[in-house]
Amino acid sequence: MIHLSPTAASEILRLRSKRRRNNQDLMFRLGVQSQGCLGLSYVMGFDGETRTGDQVCDCDGIPVVIDSESFPYLNGLFLDYSEDLMGGGFRFRNPNVGQSCSCGLSFSIAG
Template structure:
């Protein structure tokens, strides 16, 4: 299960309004960052074979089933401070997180 807080939903909807054909928000991980894995979020028109779709209030989130070991249980929040705003990821699969909040390591490793 993937969850978005109310502030995260609000920000995703604001960003989504800027993109044509932005029907879904894809969550992914890629191999980069100081701890090996980083989060990737992008808008897409539709799901692909092998995707899991989550309804998170007014946002449909899509995740490849290959990435579920890294992302299942993820909670995404959005916060703002004097330096600007950003998404924050609370991931129960993360064994270590970088202070940047984007890079992490997981017991499952990368695939």
């Protein structure tokens, strides 16, 4: 299960509306990839299709699509969005993370 804060949901809807002119069925895709100093990093985007094995979570009316390889790493994730003097950005609170990089862009899994 994935959880979105109200500000994250609002930002996802804002970003989707900018891209939606070409595709009315865009879904928010969330995943992880091998990258960064600790091995994994988050990836986000919009996709008009689901693939075999995808999990689709309904987060207050926002379809969040996660591929089967990423789901174990993201299950229980709380996604927030905030703005500060450096600009806006998504913030990830993931109960599966064992260690985070000081830059906050990569992580390793607990265990």
